[in-house]
Amino acid sequence: MTRSILLLATLVISATPAAAQWLNYPTPDLPRLADGKPNLAAAAPRTTDGRPDLSGMWRLNGLGHVFNILGDQPVDMLPWAREVYAKRSISFAQDSPDSNCLPPGPIAGLFGMEPTKFVQTKNLLLILYEGAPTRQVFLDGRPLPKDPNPTWMGYSVGRWDGDTLVVDTAGYNDRTWLDLTGHPHTEALHVTERFRRMTTGQMKVEMTFDDSKTYSRAWTISVDAQLVPDTELLEFICNENEKSSRHYTGDASADKARAVTLSDAVLTRYAGTYNAGPVGMLRVIRDGGSLALVFPTGGGARHAIIARSEDELFVPDLGTPIRFLKGPGGDVTHMRLTIVEGDIDAPRVAASAPR
Helix, strand or coil, X not given: CCCCXXXXXXXXXXXXXXXXXXXXXCCCCXXXXXXXXXXXXXXXXXCCCCCECCCEEEXXXXXXXXXXXXXXXXXXXXXXXXXXXXXXXXXXXXXXXXXXXXXXXXXXXXXXXXXXXXXXXXXXXXXXXXXXXXXXXECCCCCCCCCCCCECCCEEEEEEECCEEEEEEECECCCCCCCCCCCCCCCCCXXXXXXXXXXXXXXXXXXXXXXXXXXXXXXXXXXXXXXXXXXXXXXXXXXXXXXXXXXXXXXHHHHHHCCCCCCHHHHHHHCEEXXXXXXXXXXXXXXXXXXXXXXXXXXXXXXXXXXXXXXXXXXXXXXXXXXXXXXXXXXXXXXXXXXXXXXXXXXXXXXXXXX
């Protein structure tokens, strides 16, 4: 499967457990109920030295930050960063690590695109991803390197604060993005993660991003993680589908030049709420004399919809064409989003009032 970041294929995958080579093979040492199912409400396991054991396959539910890592927090970008972000927003992500089959860096695993495996020992925590290099989190008391050679995944050290594992990571290169729409960072980025396993099946994760060369202040996001039992990771090689992953790269300015103005009746007909399944309810709203797409997460950010014709529309900053499917009477029944992996038809569930 391609690693196209551009829209709902990624999100649908993120909400659906990935098939694996050992599907339904019981995870060893996992507490189970009388019927053999994992007892995810059982107490969190501990190591022989009494520390919480974070080992297991986890899915981080960071979908709410997929388009805007800042969320609703009042964090300003410095002028150079605003300029970079603006350019990325109209480039169909042609320079994104994901579109170019490069490692995701500090957001690896955050959006739940695939499960993440933790392997904990006394002095080392390994974090394994399907689509990113393995991270080594050293628990042996060493400090962060003082002058590291910048890397995609950075350098990580951990310490225990009670039952919470605190992981500090620095030494990133500046080639990764902090979300799918391109919030930038510099090599000064420092990420602090706090992992607390609440039960066998639940973990709380906090991530603090601090980059004074890019943002006015540090900010923290909170993410729930669920255990994914009785399965394993898949091997994933991005470049096997590299040509497809570049399908939606380009420059949105050309599409804006081709834009047409839709009639008031058409705008009203298309506006509404559409059920995109695991992604949630997508809203198409009237935004002045045009339309905009709003996701259920991301702070209500609007993604402009450009019309090439009444039947051919496009979301430039997400890099995906959309169409509105009609029934025999001409009423809109679905919104179709075309992505590399295929078409996603979201049924219309409600109309929207004009704006």
